[in-house]
Amino acid sequence: MTDKRIVCVTGASGYIGSWLVKRLLERGYHVRATVRDPGNERKVKNLLELPNASTHLSLWKADLTEESSYDDAVQGCQGVFHVATPMELLYHDEPAENEEIESTTVNGILSIMRSCSKAKTVKRFVYTSSTGNIMMQRQPPVDEYTEEHWSDLDLCYELKMFAWKYVVAKTTAERAAWKYAEENGIDMVTVHPSLVLGQSVTPQTSFSTEAATVLYTKDEANIALPKKLHNLSAVHVDDVCNAHIFLFEHPLAKGRYICSTHIFNIFEVGHSLREKYPDKNIPTEFEGLDKSPKIIPCSSKKLIGLGFEFAHKNKDVGDLCAETIEWCRVKGLL
Template sequence: MEEKRTVCVTGASGYIGSWLVKTLLERGYHVRATVRDPGNEKKVKTLLELPKASTHLSLWKADLAEENSYDEAIQGCKGVFHVATPMELVHQGQDGEEEMESTTLNGILSIMRSCSKANTVKRFVYTSSTGTITVQAQPPLHEYTEDLWTDVDLCYELKMYGWMYLVAKTTAEKAAWKYAEENGINMVTIHPSIVLGHFITPHTSFSTDVATAFYTKNEANMALLKKLNGSNAVHLDDVCNAHIFLFEHPLAKGRYICSSHTVNLFEIAHSLSLKYPDRNILTEFEDLDRSPKIIPCSSKKLMALGFEFAHKNKGVCDFCAETIEACKEMGML
């Protein structure tokens, strides 16, 4: 029975990966969590202290840049959740383009080859992004759907923030679908928008930087936040629940957008200013459209399968406040 409930989570010490490990443990799964350095106490301590960790969790050393490094962790697993991605390369200059694309692409193919060798994996769940969908020369009139693919050539032309990440994720996902088809891997991909909410990682991330920008008034993070006005967002809980839902559902097939909210910075700023009156939070932005045209990322396909968003009745401001409070609890703010 234990073997049927054994799964592997890559990037287990990351923002999404760690919460996914926590959620899987709560549901009784035996989790093999891969990290680059199991001996890094600062990064793995939180995982080892999770409920059921002593009986249901094991740490495995693996690296996206090293071929075959996932073989042992995946051997015997019924499911693999590939969450790991080299986010630290997002902030590099153009010189990091080749490294990011190579690590992302070679990493996922290496993991999929490990799945083929294991011959026990019933489903491979890959954490992609709405970023592999939403960069379009002519955006859709009403909503983004799973049928769309980001225009890689347009990314190279515009070189918008994080363009290398978008190119790498899109290229890697297309290669993964090709490998899955040719090698009989049962793969589904999940495409979260901006992920926010409470978390357990002992370090900051893209998500925490975005969510706490109003509170900290960090200029770099505020500049990043402004670029996200009019984009889409989802709660971390819902993202992890959707991962497990898609792993368990017998009819899950293909790509699934996971997004529940749209981002309006004016509304978020106003709500946070009321919640934290002592912080004198900025609420006006001369260079931003107060009512931007927002094209939602549609989760209709995911919901049609029966998935329900637990945090649909909250606002993005609530997600940000949860992140802020989590940061304060861990001494990050």
């Protein structure tokens, strides 16, 4: 076993994955970043330009749809951070076929876990899950959502709410992953971020950047998005990635961990951004929405109780959105 701290990050060119790579490199880890096409300069250029990348980063071709695709990248790693997920499911609200769900998230995560079993070097498997796996309840809790809650998939199929296919896929995948971990002796922890906001490493936009900038851009293509973002929880991408590393390194980490710091409604975000950008006429009124809804928070008590400290908890959600807006402006995305 080498003395090098070697880890694998799946979905490394994505919004969370790329920031996680950045933070791991800063901590001296040797990172094997998996992407579908290492030759796609647009997606990997920013990764290769990160501090320490020339000596501590390597790119590996892998795909969630291909069995054993991750074997080589995982072999010799002490840790695997599985961040990759089919984000296109967020935008597809038509009825989902079971085969589609299994072929994307479920079979993908099990394939990676089988690679971990083959490697015999992986000490901990960290999976980026979602509070979406927790919050869909027929009878929501009175005070807060915790790691004990699981989303009701029958309710998702019944309501077909925004991103319901994503929730079904992620929840099904997580349950399958826990079953595999228990049966095969994999030390797994799951991180459950709420809506992730903040700047990025990669040059392309994501659902998170669209969510953060939609009131600023008043994008007609996303005209319904503000209403979908009403009454939600949020967290800074930097806190999410630091939580991943913290849970990988902490010897007592076990089970599921919610990672969320803010609760908000879209009216508050609108007023905050209007103050920051008075020349943009940011909308502050949204027809048909309750201005003072009861928002049930996603509790990060378990994560905080283990000793994790959120660096961005004192910012308001408008600050997090503004950070994303400024990053997009610098990158020429707005």
